[in-house]
Amino acid sequence: MTMDEDERYVHGKPQNSFHKAVNIPDIVVYPRSExxxxxxxxxxxxxxxxxxxxGGATSIExxxxxxxxxxxxxxxxxxxxxxxxxxxxxxxxxxxxxxxxLNEYLEPYGLFFPLDPGPGAxxxxxxxxxxxxSLAVRYGTMxxxxxxxxxxxxxxxxxxxxxxxxxxxxxxxxxxLMIGSEGTLGVITGITLRLQKLPQSSVVAMCNFPTIKxxxxxxxxxxxxGIQVSxxxxxxxxxxxxxNLANDKNLPEVPTLMFEFVGTxxxxxxxxxxxxxxxxxxxxxxxxxxxxxxxxxxxxxxRKEALWACFAMEPNFEAMITDVCVPLSHLAELISRSxxxxxxxxxxxxxxxxxxxxxxxxxxxxxPTREEQRQEAERLNHFMxxxxxxxEGTCTGEHGVGTGKMKYLEKELGIENLWTxxxxxDALDPNNIMNPGKLIPSxxxx
Amino acid sequence: MTMDEDERYVHGKPQNSFHKAVNIPDIVVYPRSExxxxxxxxxxxxxxxxxxxxGGATSIExxxxxxxxxxxxxxxxxxxxxxxxxxxxxxxxxxxxxxxxLNEYLEPYGLFFPLDPGPGAxxxxxxxxxxxxSLAVRYGTMxxxxxxxxxxxxxxxxxxxxxxxxxxxxxxxxxxLMIGSEGTLGVITGITLRLQKLPQSSVVAMCNFPTIKxxxxxxxxxxxxGIQVSxxxxxxxxxxxxxNLANDKNLPEVPTLMFEFVGTxxxxxxxxxxxxxxxxxxxxxxxxxxxxxxxxxxxxxxRKEALWACFAMEPNFEAMITDVCVPLSHLAELISRSxxxxxxxxxxxxxxxxxxxxxxxxxxxxxPTREEQRQEAERLNHFMxxxxxxxEGTCTGEHGVGTGKMKYLEKELGIENLWTxxxxxDALDPNNIMNPGKLIPSxxxx
Ligand SMILES: Cc1cc2nc3c(=O)[nH]c(=O)nc-3n(C[C@H](O)[C@H](O)[C@H](O)COP(=O)(O)OP(=O)(O)OC[C@H]3O[C@@H](n4cnc5c(N)ncnc54)[C@H](O)[C@@H]3O)c2cc1C
Ligand SMILES: Cc1cc2nc3c(=O)[nH]c(=O)nc-3n(C[C@H](O)[C@H](O)[C@H](O)COP(=O)(O)OP(=O)(O)OC[C@H]3O[C@@H](n4cnc5c(N)ncnc54)[C@H](O)[C@@H]3O)c2cc1C
Numbered sequence: 099m100t101m102d103e104d105e106r107y108v109h110g111k112p113q114n115s116f117h118k119a120v121n122i123p124d125i126v127v128y129p130r131s132e133x134x135x136x137x138x139x140x141x142x143x144x145x146x147x148x149x150x151x152x153g154g155a156t157s158i159e160x161x162x163x164x165x166x167x168x169x170x171x172x173x174x175x176x177x178x179x180x181x182x183x184x185x186x187x188x189x190x191x192x193x194x195x196x197x198x199x200l201n202e203y204l205e206p207y208g209l210f211f212p213l214d215p216g217p218g219a220x221x222x223x224x225x226x227x228x229x230x231x232s233l234a235v236r237y238g239t240m241x242x243x244x245x246x247x248x249x250x251x252x253x254x255x256x257x258x259x260x261x262x263x264x265x266x267x268x269x270x271x272x273x274x275l276m277i278g279s280e281g282t283l284g285v286i287t288g289i290t291l292r293l294q295k296l297p298q299s300s301v302v303a304m305c306n307f308p309t310i311k312x313x314x315x316x317x318x319x320x321x322x323x324g325i326q327v328s329x330x331x332x333x334x335x336x337x338x339x340x341x342n343l344a345n346d347k348n349l350p351e352v353p354t355l356m357f358e359f360v361g362t363x364x365x366x367x368x369x370x371x372x373x374x375x376x377x378x379x380x381x382x383x384x385x386x387x388x389x390x391x392x393x394x395x396x397x398x399x400x401r402k403e404a405l406w407a408c409f410a411m412e413p414n415f416e417a418m419i420t421d422v423c424v425p426l427s428h429l430a431e432l433i434s435r436s437x438x439x440x441x442x443x444x445x446x447x448x449x450x451x452x453x454x455x456x457x458x459x460x461x462x463x464x465x466p467t468r469e470e471q472r473q474e475a476e477r478l479n480h481f482m483x484x485x486x487x488x489x490e491g492t493c494t495g496e497h498g499v500g501t502g503k504m505k506y507l508e509k510e511l512g513i514e515n516l517w518t519x520x521x522x523x524d525a526l527d528p529n530n531i532m533n534p535g536k537l538i539p540s541x542x543x544x
Numbered sequence: 545m546t547m548d549e550d551e552r553y554v555h556g557k558p559q560n561s562f563h564k565a566v567n568i569p570d571i572v573v574y575p576r577s578e579x580x581x582x583x584x585x586x587x588x589x590x591x592x593x594x595x596x597x598x599g600g601a602t603s604i605e606x607x608x609x610x611x612x613x614x615x616x617x618x619x620x621x622x623x624x625x626x627x628x629x630x631x632x633x634x635x636x637x638x639x640x641x642x643x644x645x646l647n648e649y650l651e652p653y654g655l656f657f658p659l660d661p662g663p664g665a666x667x668x669x670x671x672x673x674x675x676x677x678s679l680a681v682r683y684g685t686m687x688x689x690x691x692x693x694x695x696x697x698x699x700x701x702x703x704x705x706x707x708x709x710x711x712x713x714x715x716x717x718x719x720x721l722m723i724g725s726e727g728t729l730g731v732i733t734g735i736t737l738r739l740q741k742l743p744q745s746s747v748v749a750m751c752n753f754p755t756i757k758x759x760x761x762x763x764x765x766x767x768x769x770g771i772q773v774s775x776x777x778x779x780x781x782x783x784x785x786x787x788n789l790a791n792d793k794n795l796p797e798v799p800t801l802m803f804e805f806v807g808t809x810x811x812x813x814x815x816x817x818x819x820x821x822x823x824x825x826x827x828x829x830x831x832x833x834x835x836x837x838x839x840x841x842x843x844x845x846x847r848k849e850a851l852w853a854c855f856a857m858e859p860n861f862e863a864m865i866t867d868v869c870v871p872l873s874h875l876a877e878l879i880s881r882s883x884x885x886x887x888x889x890x891x892x893x894x895x896x897x898x899x900x901x902x903x904x905x906x907x908x909x910x911x912p913t914r915e916e917q918r919q920e921a922e923r924l925n926h927f928m929x930x931x932x933x934x935x936e937g938t939c940t941g942e943h944g945v946g947t948g949k950m951k952y953l954e955k956e957l958g959i960e961n962l963w964t965x966x967x968x969x970d971a972l973d974p975n976n977i978m979n980p981g982k983l984i985p986s987x988x989x990x
Pocket of ligand 1: 114150151152153154155156157158161162173193214215216217218219220221222223224225226227228229230231232280281282284285286287402403404405406496497533
């Protein structure tokens with residue numbers, strides 16, 4: 099526990115987000131066990147003190163801001179693997195462990211956990227944001243890969259959401275209710291994760307296109323072909339330039355698709371060929387493969403750090419990161435319309451998409467000292483959200499609501515949905531101590 | 545709408561379940577639109593009249609019993625396909641459509657919906673029970689295959705749970721909260737389902753074993769091999785006898801595994817060979833294949849109707865159907881221990897398992913006129929549930945809670961979980977009109 103000004107300041111500042119901190123926590127605590135979390139929450143509930151659970155702080159939408167001061171619960175000391183069940187392909191962990199550390203731990207067993215959000219993200223934070231990542235196109239999102247949770251509720255009681263069976267129809271799906279609740283319904287203290295076998299074989303392929311629409315069309319046609327790709331990532335020419343700059347690379351600065359195929363050796367090859375054919379039908383060129391393990395790792399590392407690479411172009415700028423997602427048939431149009439708007443803007447903007455899911459990000463760089471630039475970034479974000487909503491899409495495919503996306507929820511989901519969320523929140527956290535001011539807009543009332 | 549005694553009686557009697565009807569609905573209504581459902585629910589809420597939503601009535605645990613009379617809302621006239629999006633691989637349907645009719649509709653488009661509970665089950669009922677079936681081992685359960693829902697809440701308001709994007713992190717996962725809520729939180733009036741491509745090629749294989757333990761071991765080893773089977777079904781010698789009797793077949797009456805492999809032709813073959821090798825290492829024999837479409841369809845139809853086949857052995861008996869699920873590493877032991885108990889019982893019992901998921905059913909036949917036989921059936925059910933719970937399993941892998949499994953929930957999930965469910969139920973249905981007396985045990989209080 100600390101009341102040190104610096105520590106409180108670090109925990110109050112959103113590390114990876116363009117949201118401004120208006121306040122900092124009054125205290126930061128570092129529990130080491132579920133019982134300690136329970137005691138902290140009980141005390142806060144009694145005195146109606148706000149709580150902000152805190153993991154890797156890689157979230158984008160101001161999720162960890164201490165809007166009203168209070169207690170920041172940093173979960174990173176609770177980072178143990180409690181039990182690995184190789185035969186059941188599941189693992190029981192504490193919330194503070196990172197997905198990268200977990201995968202290092204699992205590798206000798208031939209297993210891995212297929213969610214890959216920001217480097218540094220913790221399993222607890224990933225549950226709380228319902229994150230996904232590049233592998234979601236094959237393995238699903240956080241929603242699909244959690245067997246059960248332990249949760250300290252707002253009154254300090256400890257709840258188990260489900261048994262360890264892979265499937266169950268026993269009662270309301272409280273596991274899924276907690277996944278994506280962004281710390282507003284309880285503090286996650288234990289997680290049983292479903293694991294996957296490391297594939298026998300994998301191939302990474304890259305391919306260049308004259309236009310971003312061609313690249314998007316290939317991603318869509320690949321999904322329709324019925325082929326089970328494990329990754330389909332789209333990057334535009336500006337993003338490739340950033341990557342070249344940051345990593346001292348020499349990739350062709352054109353719209354690019356990155357694929358991964360997994361399975362038995364023969365199957366991975368068979369799939370690669372089908373996709374190569376699709377790409378060539380849409381003006382794809384320079385289809386290159388990587389089969390060597392180090393080379394593949396490097397490519398995904400570069401992709402994963404694409405956001406940070408952008409700062410190589412504008413070191414002192416901030417980045418507004420957008421995150422819309424639409425039904426696949428609308429993706430090419432959404433990307434084309436957005437790209438036009440981005441190219442016309444005075445700001446530097448890059449495009450990155452988990453194209454197989456219809457999920458599309460842009461990074462909009464702006465000078466934080468210039469208000470008109472921030473406003474222009476906001477305008478672009480609005481434009482893309484409203485375009486996505488008009489296509490039956492969502493304002494956030496994977497980053498979550500935090501404080502940044504609250505204003506779009508009513509339009510996307512309707513007021514009846516917000517009423518229902520508020521009823522649940524009021525029922526489970528009557529004193530509104532759990533991460534107040536996030537996820538549910540404050541103007542929702544009955 | 546009808547107050548006809550016969551209709552009310554039919555709707556009050558659980559069609560596929562050993563639970564006794566203690567009451568029948570006062571009235572049965574057949575709405576044709578969401579607006580009609582909304583009006584009915586509003587009226588019931590005003591007058592605090594109980595509602596039981598009613599789909600295909602194939603549920604097992606007394607889910608559709610009208611414990612307190614009231615209004616039975618039969619959803620089967622709302623059975624239209626509202627929109628098919630071939631490019632997005634999703635379909636928007638009304639709740640009363642059956643999964644079999646839906647698949648007939650989808651076949652010409654090369655698509656299917658991969659959930660197969662009881663023949664006659666409706667998509668609405670399948671959402672409400674969070675069902676699964678033989679294909680869940682590959683495609684997941686109902687939880688994983690629904691994009692969004694429309695729900696008439698207890699106050700009659702209509703809520704949309706999510707956009708039509710494949711993934712979203714916008715707010716609490718109300719879709720999943722409704723899936724498995726068994727009509728206790730609202731009436732589902734619209735569903736967007738995620739569809740799958742009909743596989744290019746599939747192979748069905750059957751294999752015989754000297755003991756049920758050998759068969760279970762092969763199912764487990766197959767899952768560990770990393771091979772993506774689409775079905776692994778286990779049947780014991782008694783179940784095979786019932787199938788032979790009911791279908792005039794001549795299958796060897798020994799423990800049997802039924803597999804399905806899908807993919808490209810080469811891939812399906814490659815997988816079949818790996819599994820054949822695993823089977824032969826565990827005393828498997830008579831590995832036979834079916835590749836012809838009609839033959840495969842017949843095999844799965846026979847398997848799907850296995851429950852009803854049991855009545856060929858004892859036409860005037862009733863069937864208690866058990867439904868436990870455990871982590872895979874415990875399945876062989878659970879099945880062995882259960883089989884010993886079943887063999888020692890004076891009742892006729894069969895075993896059917898979705899073995900790839902660790903989900904295990906038995907059908908226990910008893911004479912409903914003889915109380916000691918019902919009690920013996922109950923005893924066997926208790927035995928299996930408690931054995932599964934001692935192995936970190938669940939009392940219901942897929943059939944749900946209804947009235948039959950309420951008594952096991954506290955042991956499985958703990959009182960804090962039940963409190964949370966009750967808080968949610970009270971918040972969303974303060975007059976307790978939605979399917980009262982189901983899912984949440986009545987003795988849960990704070
Ligand atoms: C370079 C980069 C790339 C990224 N790529 C992706 C991507 O591909 N896909 C994707 O989905 N996201 C991505 N993200 C976003 C981010 O990594 C995810 O949102 C991640 O899930 C956040 O985890 P965290 O541990 O950092 O959570 P934090 O930022 O610490 O917290 C996030 C939220 O969860 C709550 N929380 C944290 N721990 C707990 C707990 N134990 N119990 C209850 N609530 C808790 C917090 O209160 C907060 O509301 C990226 C971010 C960066 C910086
Ligand atoms: C031969 C046989 C085989 C079976 N095999 C399987 C199997 O493999 N896997 C499996 O999971 N199950 C299986 N079942 C069980 C059963 O088919 C499933 O539980 C199924 O999901 C029930 O659907 P239904 O339409 O019949 O629902 P119903 O029995 O009509 O209702 C079930 C519950 O859902 C509620 N409900 C119905 N419609 C709505 C709605 N629109 N809105 C809100 N609530 C609603 C009802 O109130 C009730 O609580 C089998 C049953 C039989 C008879």
